[in-house]
Amino acid sequence: MFPYLLPTYSRADLAFVRGEGPYLFAEDGSRYLDFAAGIAVNALGHAHPHLVAALCDQAGKLWHTSNLYRVPGQEKLARRLVENSFADTVFFTNSGVEAIECSVKMARRHHFVNGAPERFRIVSFEGAFHGRTLAGIAAGGQAKYLEGFGPKVEGFDQIAVGDMAALKALDTAQTAALLIEPVQGEGGLRTVPAEFLRHLRRLCDDTGMLLIFDEVQTGVGRTGKLFAYEWTDITPDIMAIAKGIGGGFPVGACLAKAEAADGMTAGVHGSTFAGNPLAMAVGNAVLDIVLEDGFLEHVRSIASYTRQQLAGLIETHPKVFAELRGEGLMIGLKLKLPNTEFVATLRRHHMLSVGAGDNVVRLLPPLTITEEQVREAIAALEAAASDMESQA
Ligand SMILES: *Cc1c(COP(=O)(O)O)cnc(C)c1O
Secondary structure, eight states, X not given: OOTTSOOOSOOOSOOEEEEEBTEEEETTSOEEEESSHHHHTOTTOBSOHHHHHHHHHHHTTOSOOOTTSOOHHHHHHHHHHHHTSSOSEEEEESSHHHHHHHHHHHHHHHHHHTTOTTOOEEEEETTOOOOSSHHHHHHHOOHHHHTTSSSOOTTEEEEOTTOHHHHHHOOGGGEEEEEEOSEETTTTSEEXXXXXXXXXXXXXXXXXOEEEEEOTTTTTTTTSSSSGGGGSSOOOSEEEEOGGGGBTBOOEEEEEOTTTTTTOOTTSSOOXXXXXXXXXXXXXXXXXXXXXXXXXXXXXXXXXXXXXXXHHHHHHOTTTEEEEEEETTEEEEEESSOHHHHHHHHHHTTEEOEEETTXXXXXXXXXXXXXXXXXXXXXXXXXXXXXXXXXX
């Protein structure tokens, strides 16, 4: 469409120039209800005054110093992430896949420094998405993302969620870690049963493998808890987060227990940009809001309201919708008609959503959404479903 950009995205012919809460305004001034939120990134909506103030204030002081010096914003954000999670230590990144990369390197290093360098294999799960670097696509295991990029990075295996026989057959003496999304995002909003996660935890405890959770999409309140693992009674050893923590500014982090991180000593890993003062100011501002009393309660209650409304919608349009999926405000509508067409139709009704695997439409509204805005969304979804029915 535009000759000077690599055409790796099939973009909608639509550009936004301004945002406010859950609304985006296009070049022609028309308003869209944003239930895509930059793919679960704009957790507090657009132009949240507290985030804008934090970014502008930091922008006037200092942008970047590198990781050759202490960065006070990193120390503050790391302390808050540790105090509010299972973790003891944090490494900041610029993106989700870099947080995954750090997690994988950390798991391999852990076994290396503990006398088992042969334990480098990472086991992930079918339908996974872990980002687009060479290691990310190897971990994701999706043929469509691997094709044409040379041999898959060595050391990544995949099994199906729930496949106990495959787990039993695993060569744990060569495996560094299991890597899993507690709720698969791109793969189609599939929740991994808590019982299966518990089983993985036990297996890791028994064999010394590490358990890595990819909470890049589920983290920072999206499911109604700060992190999705809190819905279970287990904790991972390592966790990757990104998307929501920056509220729209590129930030990611790899969180870990001290023991899992024992191989990550001075000089073994790094990043020029990661954890810069701008990113840290925004990350801290996001946590100011998400950790406020009552915020996550709001997410849980608005999520259950939204799900009730969606259940009604599905019932009245059985030719369009098959089922409701996901957790909290990470919502999936499994469709009977093509999801890409539904996303486009919904966009014509000025509401934004995102496609996912398995013919699912994802709804990822800002966590600050209100009941009135949810009703507006339901009306747009109704209209789109009716359009699809009359065309089918
Ligand atoms: C988005 C996503 C990633 C990749 O994040 P990037 O910032 O695009 O690198 C990894 N894992 C999951 C679960 C994601 O949703």
